[in-house]
Amino acid sequence: MERLRPSDPSEIGGHRLAARLGAGGMGVVYLARSQHAAWCAVKVIRAEHADDPGFRARFRREVDLASRLTGRWTVPVLAADAESRSPWLATAYVPGPSLAEAVLLHGPWPEEQLRALGAALAEALDEVHTAGLVHRDVKPANVLLAADGPRLIDFGIARSVGATALTADGVVVGSPGYLSPEQARGLPVGPPSDVFSLGCVLAHAATGRAVFGTGGAASVLYRTVHEEPDLDGVPAGLRQLVRRCLAKDPAARPTVPELRAALGVFGAAGWLPAGLPPLVAARASRVLDLPVPEPTAVDTAPAPPGPAASPTRRRLLTAASVLGVTSAGVGAWWWSRPGASAGQGAGQGAGRRPRRVIGLLGDKDDAVLTAHERGARIAVEQHNRDDRRTFDLALRTADDGGTAEGSGRAAARLVADPEVAVLLGAGTNATVLPAVAACEQARVPLLVTRADTDRLDSANLTTALVLRSTRTAGPPAIVRHLNRVVRPARTVVVHDLSDAAETLQTVRYVTVYDKLDGETVVEEIAADEDFTGVARRIAARPRDAVLFAGARATRAAACARALRDAGHRGTCVAGEYVIGPPLLAAAEGWLVGTAYTDAVADPATEAFAAVHRDRHGTAPAPWAAEAYDAVRFAAYGLKAAGAEGRSALRAELLRRPWQGITRRVSFNAGGQFYDPAEDGGAFLYRVTGGELRFVARADDIGKAT
Structure with a gap:
């Protein structure tokens, strides 16, 4: 407090x-x-x-x-x-500590008090399930202790049994260490999931330890799905009941009525272990000494009709409307050149057709935005040379300065113009989400080409559409290479905790979801730890494959050097965020999965590469072909939307799959999430001679040639 x-x-x-x-x-x-x-x-x-x-x-x-x-x-x-x-x-x-705090301060509970705790929580779950709900986050921190008994709190992620999920398949909802195996896999859950969590809570109260250990979330989730719980210290009279609660198969767990029968009726007298009644009483008395502040103004008036906006964003959008298309500093406009390069086809009837503006958002100092702009411009020019077109396209680019704040400002300025029909987001995981919010406020579709944070899974349910797999769907190219080509008996997932939050989804995808065919083990490396020890352990089985789950080129390079020095000979793979000079210098032979193709080496994009050379005088850089596809995808949707323009665009883009030169763009009907099942836009490269060399599209990996 x-x-x-x-x-x-x-x-x-x-x-x-x-x-x-x-x-x-x-x-x-x-x-x-x-x-x-x-x-x-x-x-x-x-x-x-x-x-x-x-x-x-x-x-x-x-x-x-x-x-x-x-x-x-x-x-x-x-x-x-x-x-x-x-x-x-x-x-x-409830003026009492949480069960988590009580165990931390006063240690494990005796069997008699554990039975009382379990009886009350089982009764609480019985009510929850009778109401047609599943709690989904039963854990020690959500159990408060009062003198007359415990209270189960925090129903913020509870859901009706059988209700449609508000999150994507594969998104974990709950707290690692206390959620069920089916939750860890991102599968639908029912009352047996809460029974599993209650078993974890009782074991924690009995031993003072998390039943599936500690460490990174990925390791805890992996142990939850694949390993047996640590019940050492659980009283003998409760151990078998707790073990049944922790069965991997939901059908093998006791029902809540069975739990209530086994645990008996709650009795308030003596239900708290020694030492806790004074703590509960002290917490209750603290509220008596609290001063009440002098009144201040607070806005609790109802929000106006339609999507709510914070005062900051309302001021921002108003300013954007006043400023129009001029600004200084971050978010400044730079305009397309006149003539064909501005999106007006010379001699193509400019002015006689309606115009649809495509906004391109990114950091002008980032080579990725330059590649996007060049690829997008080719698509715009090709569209405007078609005599059958019903509208002209124009490309307008805005600089986000490489910051989240700049991204929100620049996106707001773009969407304030009614001519802007759609935005292409070329920004990073760190900058894209404010653009999503600005586009949602203006109801303008945003096509995300580059970012892959799993936080975009929920953004996909607004006006945004993500044109690649997010990290929730894993690294498809390297997984397919391991499964179809290498087929290792075991893959060691080296999880670099320097970027634990960014890389957790990758670890979960290949371990908890069992996406790799062979055995998997996880080695967690702290941010201040080198890779010498883990490299030696891996080298003891030199044919094991290694999947580096990290996001920094320097750390991946350090891992590569340690493995080389230890004599490891197995396949090593990683995701696109480790690409950089340190990795290229140290990781000879490593394979890297990306969401962008090499337009020169990929047979499906050779024609685009030739046009790019002719138009820009250079070979296309990474992301140029993906931006070309994004503009063509937007134009396809705008044609179908007709006079409704941007208001109907997203619905048209979701309606049916579309085939581009880099990928097949398709969204599943239920959650509207990008579907990588067929030609999903994943590519494989190999580090060779200090350079990244294209190997194959993911769908071609392992096919007979």
Whole structure:
């Protein structure tokens, strides 16, 4: 608990705030008094998340789900406002520590108290499941301890049994170490998943340890799916019941009614282990000494109709409308050259057809944007030379300065122009998401060509369409090479924790999802650790394949040198983010998977390469052919949309697959996510003589020649 900060309001929805209970990426939780003087916890969502209509819909769902629960072991909803500028939810306040904190401070629980804890939580889950819900995040931090018994909290990711997922298949929802194997695999879950999580919670309370160990999330998820739990220290009278809860097969787990019968009826007397009653009492007494702040202004007025916008973004969009197409510094425009290169076909009836502007967003100092611009310009010019066209295309490029803030500003300026029908996002994982938000606000489609962060999985449900596999769908080219060509008995996944958040999805894809045919093991390397030790362990089995899961060329190069010095002879593969001079100098023979082709070496893009040489005087760089395809894909959709233009464009692009020179663009009907199943735009390269040499398209890997 923390004192309020000067920037905090003193009142929200009639609740007088007294302290901060916690804060995270989604918002802040306050301790407050209701109008009836009852203590409550008020969860307030940050305005930037409330700007997303999808997030606001999920918050409404959380309120609806939590309001269904009225049992004694869940926390009732007292009030909520999903339409406020910053949506909020007030629940009863439980003045006690979490189970996680209690175990950390006072150690494992005896069997008698474990039975009482399990009985109450099983009863809570019985209510949850009877209401047609699955909690999906039962963990020690979500169990609060009060004098009269525990409370199961945080239904923010609960979902109705059988409801359609709001996230992509393969996206883990829950907390590693306490989620079920089916959750770890990104599969649909039901009540047995909560039973598994309850088993993890009871084992943690009994031993003081996480049942599937510690370390990086990828390793914990892998052990959850493939290894047996560590139940050493669980009391003998409960061990078999906990082991059944932790069965890999959901059908083999006990039902919640069976758990309730085995654990008995909760008894409040003596349910807390020695040492915890004083802690619970001390937490309850702390609220009595909290000062109540002087009133300050707070905006809890209803949001206007339509997608909500934060004041910052509203000011930004207004400024963009006033400024039009002139600016200084980051986000400045540079215009296409006149004539054919500006997108107006000379002698092609310029002015007699409507014009559709394609905006291109990226960092002008990044070679990737230059490649995009050159490839896109060829597509625009080819379109405008077609006498059968019903509209002209123009290309307009904006500089995002290579920053997230610049990306949001530049995208807002582009979409403020009603002539702009679609944006192409050439930015990185670090810059693309603000552009997604700006396009969502203006309802302008955004085609993402380069970025692959798994955070785009949810963005794909707005106005954005991602034209490549995200990290949730894994590195298809290197996986296919290992499975179809190398066929190793074992692959060692070297997970560089320098970039753990960025690379976790790759590790999960090849381990938890079992995408590699042979055995897989994970070696985690801390950011300050060298690769000597792991290289020696790998070299003891010199024919093992190695998949480097990292995002830095220097770290990949260090791994390559360590493996070479240790005498390893097996295949080594990595993803595109490690490409750079350090890797090329150190990793001879390594294979790298990318989402861009070599337009000169790839037979399917040779004609484009010839046109590029003629138009720009040089061979196409990486991403030029992908940008060419993106413009042609947009033009195809705009033709189908007709007079409706950008308002109908996304629906037309989703309607049916489209074949380009680099990939087949297709989106699945259920989640609208990019489908890499056929000709999905994945490519394989080999480091040879200090250079990256094209090997094959992913679909051609392993085919007879």
